[in-house]
Amino acid sequence: MSGDRQAVGRAAVVALVALALDQLSKAVVRAEISPGERIDLFAGIGLVRVRNEGIAFGLFDGAGVAVLVLVAGAFTLLLAHFLISSERSGLWLPVGMLAGGALGNLVDRIAHGAVTDFIDPPNWPAFNVADIEITLGVALLLLLLLRDPPAEEAAATAVGGERGGGE
Numbered sequence: 001m002s003g004d005r006q007a008v009g010r011a012a013v014v015a016l017v018a019l020a021l022d023q024l025s026k027a028v029v030r031a032e033i034s035p036g037e038r039i040d041l042f043a044g045i046g047l048v049r050v051r052n053e054g055i056a057f058g059l060f061d062g063a064g065v066a067v068l069v070l071v072a073g074a075f076t077l078l079l080a081h082f083l084i085s086s087e088r089s090g091l092w093l094p095v096g097m098l099a100g101g102a103l104g105n106l107v108d109r110i111a112h113g114a115v116t117d118f119i120d121p122p123n124w125p126a127f128n129v130a131d132i133e134i135t136l137g138v139a140l141l142l143l144l145l146l147r148d149p150p151a152e153e154a155a156a157t158a159v160g161g162e163r164g165g166g167e
Helices: 002-032 065-084 092-112 129-147 151-166
Strands: 038-042 045-052 115-120
Touching: 002 045, 002 092, 002 115, 002 129, 065 092, 092 115, 092 129, 115 129
Parallel strands: none
Antiparallel strands: 038 045, 045 115
């Protein structure tokens, strides 16, 4: 059980750091950039302060409470899966990143009625630090799941492989 507690603690620390980075970056943008203003950085990438009332990349814009329910449901499922599988090696990192990013955008929805997006690459919708954390968290989670199947599945494969090899 101590391994489970350590994993939960690590995930919580990652989530808190991710949440803090996201909220700090959005606070700076809200304080320094007027809505719609664009600051060009390099290679066509700029900073622009926009409100996103939908989910990723503005999907379901204007869906209001439905977006909150969808996000809360997905977040609950993620946490439940993690708590059931918290002994799984490395799972704490992507879960912490996903949780911190999701909470960062949820805080925006509750406090400001919309998510503040500000990183504006060419030919792509604007996004924020929470979106980066969520995207990296999903990518790491997929890599982890593909690389390291759950213990029960690995054990079943090993038993099946031994039995199959001896026949």
